[in-house]
Amino acid sequence: MSRIGVFVCRCGTNIAGTVDVDAVAQAASLMPNVVYVDTNKYTCSDPGQASIAEAINENNLDHVVIASCSPRMHEALFRKLLAEKTNVNPYQLEIANIREQCSWVHKDKAIGTPKAIELVAMAVAKVDSNVDLHTTQIPVTRRALVIGAGIAGIQAALDIADAGFPVTLVERETTIGGKMPMLDKTFPTMDCSACICTPKMSEAAAHPNITIKTLSEVEKVEGYVGNFDVTIREKAKYVDYDKCTGCGQCEEKCPQRKIPSEFNQGLSFRTAVYKPFPQAVPSKSTIDPAHCRMLTKGTCGVCSKVCQAGAINYDDVDRVTTERYGAIVVATGYELINWANIYPEYGGGRYPDVISGLQFERLVNASGPTEGHVLRPSDRKEPKTVVIIKCVGSRDPHKGVSYCSRACCMYAAKHAHQYLDKVPDGRCYVFYMDVRCAGKGYDEFYMRTLQDGAIYLHGRVSRIYERDGKLVCVGEDTLSDQVVSVNADMVVLETAMVPPEGAGTLATTVNIQRGPEGWFTEAHPKLRPVETNTAGVYLAGTAQGPKDIPDTVAQAGAAASKAIGLLCRGYIQSNPMITHIDTAKCSGCGACVDICPYGALSLVEMTARENSRKVTRVVAEVNAGLCQGCGACTVACRPGAADLLGFGDEGIMQEVETYAYR
């Protein structure tokens, strides 16, 4: 039978003051299977620990109960003691919390002592049903995958690569960079966005530890922290990147010239074989199969003829590769809300001069379609009156989203400032709900915009219609309580950030959660802001929620440092207190699979001999790398086939009954 040792700590007078420790020890000695009892002045002290180890070894104990302070305090310490100084499995330990939850909250030994005895009895009962558990070290594949190559992904990739680990940077567009290169200037310092972003892009491209995969998407993720097997589909580019020199000859000769440019937000055109913008990385051309005549109709082949490098390959196919990574950083960024669909009162896209903020960025950019001159799209005239509307889609649960997109207040101020700078005689009205400028130098910047002459009106624009070549913006100035109507030449909508298309699929693929608005959910909003509930998967940038560039870059660094920490260690210590499936009881109903927040459970086919017959049936299986040991599945499992090691049904039942019967 088991041989249980009970060690009762006096903790100086912390415990002994209100608990009669000798009486507890005496009572413990009569408990089932208790063969050794001792008391200690300070159990956690070195001599205290040594005496426990000695007692365990001399008396051949196999289960240990320590009645002392909270297990949250010293459980790890005592487990370590058992592991290092005795032959007892460190999980054959239970701690009766007779300090925080007994001696410190009771004043009288007459009350504290019997309670301490009951707590010890419960711990003795539980420890007797404990089984040996073993941690294993799972080696970590020392490579990282970064999904999304906007500024967040690039930064994370660079940080990880600088730490010496190979990184694969996956981007579904033809170039890395994301949204940042589209921006003209960045607030509040007004430095050129492309000037600070493109060097990062080049650095990533040139980094020996970084492999960039553009036009690529993650199709499947299997495995768990330290060992994710990731399948990536790299779409056909129809251009051999090894041969392409990026000379641009093909682009010049391509007959398909009327394709709206994504990079310029539809304000200019591109060709079917193209590079989205001059500084694109990789600096190679790609054929857009949806528009290429050769690929759609089978006749053309101009680019192939002009390409001196012979890089054009119309027979190119998708390449699917599976590789193993230790950590994953998800940095899939954002999209702007499709305002045209939800704001018919703003023309719903009918008026070419109602543009989004990102289109405005392209308009004021020196390398944009207007070479930096503010010319409105419809007639290429300089608008003399511009209305900027904030919170289009944001903070508007009826039409758009309920949250604040955080960057638009500054972005709107920047646009007003840029417009007034370029058109000194222009008038700029900004309709706003609130002005939120918390950030270093942000409020100062807003003040400067006001000084520049921007007119801020508190209220939403209720309608935009065209009259006499003007866009009439009707709104309410709630401060003066008047209906305001502005005849504008151009309207800029500062639209909400929303999760990009495909975020839901990616969440399922990588197995991370999304909040109600669709942003990926961090493991803890305060304490684990870049981790996810899936160990080894980290979040960077706006994938986690709207934020501006400084926050994005900071978070990317944080995510990278978490990934680096994991990769540096080289192994993960598996938590043995996880769910265990008794396949004899499992009927494969999948209730556990449905509720596991970590995707640690799956249904698999099992073949076994049962009653002299070979039977194949479906049972649940636990992925030890993913399970975090919450135990929610053990309750969902009606027959109790799923049980939590360390907090098993039997152990808890022992505690319950021991207390109930006493």
Added chain:
Amino acid sequence: MIISKDNMGALADAIGATQTVYVPGTERAATRFVAHKKGEPVVLGGANVRMPPKDLLFPATEKMYRWKKHEGQLSLETEAAAHEPFTVLGVRPCDMASVAKLDLVFLTKGFVDEFYQARRDAATFVAVTCVDPDGDCFCEAMGVRLDAAPAADVLLVDRGGAYEAKPQTEKGEAAVAAWAEALGAGADAAAGDAVEAHCTLNPAAAKAEERLRAEDFDNVWHSVADYCLTCGTCTFECPTCYCFDISQDVRADEGARFRCWDSCMFTQYTLMAGNHNPRADRASRVRQRFMHKLRYFADRYGEGLCVGCGRCIRDCPAGVDIAAIIDAVATAPEHELTEAARTVQADEAKKEAAHV
């Protein structure tokens, strides 16, 4: 001694003065033998009680011994087997026959079950002839007479408005003498002729037993298993099912081991450590139940285990009908012989050859 049917309450009161007397009544959602309360009327006719008197001799849960550990020392304490005397009034011939079968199980073949014996010794059974078998009763086919109950201490013969009490054992003699004393002369006059009755259902049990000894009826068991729920209703309501499990109630350092009814219909019944179960499928459990009732028990004790009380037919939620099964077996087209039967035949042939 003749006792008017109206006087049954008084009789129960009289017996109840010195010991517990169990009479047909309703308790816990079923008709069963309940402890008689003084002054309440007692009616012995009509439909038989749904729960047989089995639990009076063999309770559903019965403590066997207690154990205790004190300072690491294990000690055992047996439960007293002795039992206060009691009387069961109004047992039908079928149920009385079942008591005789339980006696075979618990009191013969080597070991005597002390707990059963104590209750059996304490019991006085007063049987009553059966005048109202219903459409599911088939006791006559199982060798039970409606007008006799040999295992009873006293038999009450239904004579219209009154019962004639016939003592059949020493205990019965004493009981009837005591009743006569308690009820006065007891010369209730209104006794007519003994009422005669017979079952309308008469499955061919003898033929079935004979064929079960020689042939496999797997198709029958499988077709029954196609609708049997394998719940415990039939076995718990059966007056002769006696299977039990031994389990325990543990409270910290002490506990009691008890036995409780079990059912061969349950999967767990034969489940062994390591999850092997020789009777994992329903058909094999159905087979076991009916083979045990109709043949195995006879192999061991010389008589079948079914008394034809019809309870399992009446209350089966799935419509399993032992009478129909008996007939199905008896009238089935000829089957292949079982391996065991073939062995027996071969042996006999060998012996004959040797003889010649």
Added chain:
Amino acid sequence: MPIAETAHEAQGQANEEFRPKILAFCCNWCTYAGADLAGLNRMNYPADVKVLRVPCSGRVNPQHVLRALQDGCDGVLVCGCHPGDCHYSTGNYYAKRRMMVFKRLLEFEGLPPERFQIRWISGSEAGKFRDTIVQVTDDIKKLGPMAADEPSQAVVAALRAKEGEL
């Protein structure tokens, strides 16, 4: 639930001497930490509640709760993190649903609501932990031991007369 022949006597004596037996399932990350904090702050509360540590309120099986109530506990308390704060992100949401349905089921069968209570107590809410223990202990003391719930013979008789048994 245990049948005590002397149920009503027990209730009679209860007021002075009755020390209820209450079991509190507390999740490791919030409530257990809150209880520890109550200790650190030397808050004082009744000793009639014993804490059983579980990793998460989602681990608390209603079957354990019922067993506790049947085997001799006079009350059961289940505590976890506030919804949204679960260390495992979802456990307490599941627990909430389970416990809501199960508690209603037990109350339907006649269990006084105070005997089975559920609270969300965070790791910083030491005061709330103390107050909860005080209040639950008080509730159970008012109810008396489990045996006091035994329906009186009068009620049973009246019910049987009215319903003709089940």
Added chain:
Amino acid sequence: MSELVLQHGCAKGGEPYVPQVCRVIDVRDQTHDVKTIRVQTPEGGLPFERKPGQLAMVSLPPYGECMFAIASQGPDYLEFVIKRVGFVTERLHELRPGDEVGVRGPYGNWFPFDSARGRNLVFVAGGIGMPPVRSFIEYALEHRADYGRIDIVYSASTYDDLVYKDDLFQNWPKEPDTHVHVSVYHATDGDGWSGKVGYTAPYLKEVFAEEGLATDNAAAVLCGGPSLYRTCREALLELGFDPADVVTTLEARMKCGVGKCGRCNVGGVFICLDGPVFTEAELARIPR
């Protein structure tokens, strides 16, 4: 040669369900999941006399009770071989000398050691089927002169799974005219096994052929798992054994041990009371 006769136990009055408290005096590892445990009365005596092949119920409060074949009887102890297969046996494996258990028995019949006198004996066992057979082997060796040649054919899944290795490789081969043949089903490098690898039934036939054994004036004793039992039974009959000369011990879930509770009922037979030892001739008459 007289017929093998199986004798049955005598009636035992009193309290057949109540165990006597016994003390564990020795615990030994046999394999990774098999232990032998010796028990005696607290006064240091033999709990009860058993005959080879009989059973006893070992109970371990508060965990439960299990039926085991009594592997061996010493002057003042009974020995059980316990394989860890379930909850109770797991707990029984935690026993240490000095611990107390309950023991009740003996139950069931015994091997026909009387009527087999003068015959050659062939013991066939697999894995944890050895302990019941061993009780007869032990008896035969104690009364060596009463029996002819003894052959023991024993197999287990791996070398580690062989129980009573001391006896197999040291003690028994030293006995006069006693031949031990051991095989394992699976061997791996470095597991310590360099002997025969193969299943029991073919090995049994091989042994018969190589050693030139005859079946006349021999009795076979067989015990093992379902598939071993099936194949070896056939092999023995093929080798020419009469079903009446092959005895085996059966296993079933048992609770009462005294032929009442119904659990181990097979046909008209209760394994705990009428068995566990049967001849093949008898088994042929019992339904599946």
Added chain:
Amino acid sequence: MNDATQIVRERATALLADGTVAAVVGWAAGRGDHDRHVFVARTPEEAALLVADQYCGALAAKRVLSLLDEGKIALVARGCESRAVNRFMADRQLKRDQVHVIGWPCPGMLDPATGDALKRCTECQRRNPVLSDEVVGDPVPEPELDRFAELERFEQKTPEERRAFFQDMYESCIRCYACRNACPCCTCRVCFVDQERVGWMGEEFTADQARYYGTVRAFHTGDRCIECGECQRVCPQHLPLMLLMHKQVRDIDGLFGPYPGGGMEPEGPDPLRTYHTDDLEEFM
């Protein structure tokens, strides 16, 4: 012979004859005039024994699960059987292509002994099959009734009265487990009651143990109950088991609803296997 019987026999014969299915699960007649039991027809000859009339009280659906090794199984399915099929699929015990559902709009069943409507049919809200591969006869009008009426009457009782009621009920339970074995939600390989090791339940026949069994079984099936009422029909003690099920179904509907019951969808997750962050809070 009524129309339904006629058509069921014809269809079963055809399905068996052309090998579409290996067996047809329906009902057949027993010894008495109105005795019917579940029946599995495996040959066209056996199909001629099938009956589909007003005395087929038993829920036939669960039988399908034990026949899956034999091949595709046809099931004559009324509202309740069809909901059970959904239940099996949601519990991943059955795939849609393993069963051929012969829908039978249910006329409502009668007690063979008394001729009264079966309780489980008087409380039924969906007599027409909710899924089928083919249908026998025309749809029947769905009864308009309040299946919770009895529950609501019961809830009017004082807690003490309810305690007394359930004490009686659990003392009456003989723990035959017919309710569990008949229930289409109870598809566990090993029921919690049969797990000695953890010791959820003791084996002794006491009201306490019966209460534990009854309450926990009700909880295990509460969020999945298809409200077929079969548990109550099979109870040899005629205990009002559906009270507990109705209680939970109505509570779940009110708390996390709208919830039509556990048999309406072929996939989960069931109410206790999911959550909303804005779930009602009734503890504070």
